[in-house]
Amino acid sequence: MNYRDELDTPSLVVHEEILERNLTDMAEYAKSCGVTLRPHFKTHKTGAVAERQKALGASGITVAKIGEAEALVDAGVYDDFFIANQIVGPLKHKRLVALMECATVRVAVDTVDVARGLDGAMGEAGTTLDVVIELNTGQNRAGVRPDEALGLAELIRNEMPNLRVVGLMTHEGHAGATIAPEGIVSTGVAAGKAITETAEQLREHAFEISVVSVGSTPAAKHTTTVEGITEMRPGTYVFNDNSGFRFGTKPEDCALRVLATVTSRPAPDRAILDCGSKALTSDKSVGREGHGYIVEYPEAEIISLSEEHGWLRLPESAQGMKVGDKVEVIPNHVCPAVNLQDEIYLIRNDEVVETWPVIARGKVR
Amino acid sequence: MNYRDELDTPSLVVHEEILERNLTDMAEYAKSCGVTLRPHFKTHKTGAVAERQKALGASGITVAKIGEAEALVDAGVYDDFFIANQIVGPLKHKRLVALMECATVRVAVDTVDVARGLDGAMGEAGTTLDVVIELNTGQNRAGVRPDEALGLAELIRNEMPNLRVVGLMTHEGHAGATIAPEGIVSTGVAAGKAITETAEQLREHAFEISVVSVGSTPAAKHTTTVEGITEMRPGTYVFNDNSGFRFGTKPEDCALRVLATVTSRPAPDRAILDCGSKALTSDKSVGREGHGYIVEYPEAEIISLSEEHGWLRLPESAQGMKVGDKVEVIPNHVCPAVNLQDEIYLIRNDEVVETWPVIARGKVR
Numbered sequence: 001m002n003y004r005d006e007l008d009t010p011s012l013v014v015h016e017e018i019l020e021r022n023l024t025d026m027a028e029y030a031k032s033c034g035v036t037l038r039p040h041f042k043t044h045k046t047g048a049v050a051e052r053q054k055a056l057g058a059s060g061i062t063v064a065k066i067g068e069a070e071a072l073v074d075a076g077v078y079d080d081f082f083i084a085n086q087i088v089g090p091l092k093h094k095r096l097v098a099l100m101e102c103a104t105v106r107v108a109v110d111t112v113d114v115a116r117g118l119d120g121a122m123g124e125a126g127t128t129l130d131v132v133i134e135l136n137t138g139q140n141r142a143g144v145r146p147d148e149a150l151g152l153a154e155l156i157r158n159e160m161p162n163l164r165v166v167g168l169m170t171h172e173g174h175a176g177a178t179i180a181p182e183g184i185v186s187t188g189v190a191a192g193k194a195i196t197e198t199a200e201q202l203r204e205h206a207f208e209i210s211v212v213s214v215g216s217t218p219a220a221k222h223t224t225t226v227e228g229i230t231e232m233r234p235g236t237y238v239f240n241d242n243s244g245f246r247f248g249t250k251p252e253d254c255a256l257r258v259l260a261t262v263t264s265r266p267a268p269d270r271a272i273l274d275c276g277s278k279a280l281t282s283d284k285s286v287g288r289e290g291h292g293y294i295v296e297y298p299e300a301e302i303i304s305l306s307e308e309h310g311w312l313r314l315p316e317s318a319q320g321m322k323v324g325d326k327v328e329v330i331p332n333h334v335c336p337a338v339n340l341q342d343e344i345y346l347i348r349n350d351e352v353v354e355t356w357p358v359i360a361r362g363k364v365r
Numbered sequence: 366m367n368y369r370d371e372l373d374t375p376s377l378v379v380h381e382e383i384l385e386r387n388l389t390d391m392a393e394y395a396k397s398c399g400v401t402l403r404p405h406f407k408t409h410k411t412g413a414v415a416e417r418q419k420a421l422g423a424s425g426i427t428v429a430k431i432g433e434a435e436a437l438v439d440a441g442v443y444d445d446f447f448i449a450n451q452i453v454g455p456l457k458h459k460r461l462v463a464l465m466e467c468a469t470v471r472v473a474v475d476t477v478d479v480a481r482g483l484d485g486a487m488g489e490a491g492t493t494l495d496v497v498i499e500l501n502t503g504q505n506r507a508g509v510r511p512d513e514a515l516g517l518a519e520l521i522r523n524e525m526p527n528l529r530v531v532g533l534m535t536h537e538g539h540a541g542a543t544i545a546p547e548g549i550v551s552t553g554v555a556a557g558k559a560i561t562e563t564a565e566q567l568r569e570h571a572f573e574i575s576v577v578s579v580g581s582t583p584a585a586k587h588t589t590t591v592e593g594i595t596e597m598r599p600g601t602y603v604f605n606d607n608s609g610f611r612f613g614t615k616p617e618d619c620a621l622r623v624l625a626t627v628t629s630r631p632a633p634d635r636a637i638l639d640c641g642s643k644a645l646t647s648d649k650s651v652g653r654e655g656h657g658y659i660v661e662y663p664e665a666e667i668i669s670l671s672e673e674h675g676w677l678r679l680p681e682s683a684q685g686m687k688v689g690d691k692v693e694v695i696p697n698h699v700c701p702a703v704n705l706q707d708e709i710y711l712i713r714n715d716e717v718v719e720t721w722p723v724i725a726r727g728k729v730r
Binding site for chain 2: 008009010011042064065085086088089091092110111113114117136140141142143144173261262263264265266270272274275277278279281282283284304306307308309311322323324335336339340341342361362364365
């Protein structure tokens with residue numbers, strides 16, 4: 001049966017052909033430039049996608065929370081994790097130690113107190129943890145400034161015997177890109193230079209820096225052009241979304257869509273979809289108005305969301321839309337949209353061929 | 366043990382004393398004005414809160430999706446539902462018929478095609494469905510205009526033998542309110558007049574209109590001052606949130622908070638919390654900047670969210686905030702924040718006394 005008839009709505013559907021193309025493209029890119037691809041799990045939170053990433057050469061994976069790693073261990077898919085986040089507090093330290101008993105783990109640190117907490121917990125557990133210093137290369141979220149990295153590294157080396165500084169990471173989520181006549185121009189290169197120069201500085205002070213890790217899908221193929229980057233951690237590339245359009249992503253690159261139904265036609269220029277903020281999230285798309293891209297009616301705008309309603313403004317060309325019609329919406333931001341549902345339906349030749357549990361949905365801790 | 370030590374973060378905590386005050390206040394208000402309180406389940410999605418609402422006199426409940434009603438039936442809590450939404454498509458019709466076998470159900474209709482679909486499904490099942498015409502009283506989301514209601518009602522009466530028009534509903538979510546010298550002034554009254562006048566018009570045409578139903582917490586005590594309203598459907602009142610501050614809600618009225626941990630102090634005026642858009646959602650608060658209200662540091666602003674990071678800007682008075690400190694954040698919009706987690710922790714005398722599963726979390730269909 002055609003998946004659009006079979007599935008109730010709103011549902012998450014993934015078109016396998018697009019997914020495979022996205023997965024292969026990034027895996028080949030990483031190989032071509034000699035950078036390890038350690039994809040971020042947070043986008044798909046799904047064991048089956050993680051397995052496909054592994055089959056394409058990603059022997060380790062990135063997570064944002066211990067709970068995501070625990071889900072992958074339970075599913076038996078991965079045992080090599082980079083937790084690209086600060087791990088704070090005794091409850092999380094205990095879970096981290098348990099995770100380290102069945103997996104290889106490294107974590108980020110950016111604040112002395114975070115490092116001291118980890119060092120104490122590792123000392124109590126009688127083990128050693130590899131840490132990666134998080135660098136602020138311009139996003140101004142977490143991370144030390146480049147001129148502070150050496151100081152933190154030396155403090156850890158001198159005062160925290162249970163931690164071992166093995167590298168540097170940054171999340172260059174701020175890296176803007178513009179489509180210029182000469183192609184896409186990204187500021188990711190500046191972030192790449194900041195982190196590789198800092199890595200050199202640490203090496204000059206006898207640190208063995210084996211990891212120089214960058215993140216973010218939009219900047220992925222820009223930051224990694226800088227010599228000295230060893231690892232990339234893109235997440236969104238598996239599915240892509242509406243937020244990538246400004247970097248050249250096209251609807252046909254977007255593997256995941258929210259299948260939705262038109263549930264009301266209260267006025268000629270207005271329609272209601274059964275996907276609201278509890279299906280699409282309220283995340284905005286930088287540079288694009290509206291709350292998603294409707295594949296069948298790109299000219300229709302999702303002007304507003306309430307929890308269970310998507311409000312469409314229809315130009316004349318889209319006013320043939322009828323109650324009961326099904327459409328596919330490319331979300332503004334695919335990662336939190338996936339996090340709202342329990343399963344993803346895999347589509348091949350217009351049929352549902354697999355149902356994937358979103359194993360780390362809601363693993364917010 | 367104190368709940369702030371016991372619980373890992375980010376977690377949803379509900380302060381029982383505030384919850385009980387909110388529940389009792391609205392139940393007493395409804396009784397005082399002779400209006401049936403049929404609370405909206407979408408806010409808490411939790412069996413235990415639904416039970417408390419029932420104990421306080423709410424014999425029926427409102428849901429947005431069939432899946433929410435199914436969760437309540439499975440939990441054995443309610444068997445009287447108003448689905449305040451359009452039910453469209455054969456898959457949902459089948460579930461609606463199944464639900465009607467074990468519960469009293471009425472649903473909204475606002476479009477001829479929606480009504481025809483329901484009528485056909487009821488005919489096939491050999492049963493009759495009570496429907497309530499959804500009226501657009503100014504929100505311009507779903508709903509017929511007041512001057513269209515009679516036409517739709519007559520079409521249903523004349524052509525759809527398996528449906529019975531029993532009332533009218535509106536969601537006056539647009540109803541603005543301002544705090545004026547004479548108190549809070551709301552445009553909900555205009556919505557109330559529109560729906561009661563339309564009800565009178567239908568009665569003049571021999572419709573037995575027993576339900577005149579209004580929704581929305583901010584307007585709840587304004588719309589219902591209009592003579593002729595029979596039912597109110599507030600949802601958010603159980604917990605309240607940051608979006609209610611403009612209507613006079615105070616932090617001490619907000620029962621649900623996201624318990625979060627400071628995980629990074631990358632600069633004197635910057636801190637990172639472990640709650641991002643996957644815990645707080647990206648919903649904005651009308652009239653208030655930022656992404657939530659920090660109870661312990663109201664002067665600190667959550668200036669941005671990424672998925673697992675809340676970015677704080679700290680004025681000097683809040684710069685004592687340290688890594689590992691726990692704080693409580695009142696979300697901008699509590700309903701979608703609840704929908705992100707599997708459980709709510711009930712707090713009494715600073716201890717966790719119950720853990721409530723969010724039984725309808727993710728029941729988006």
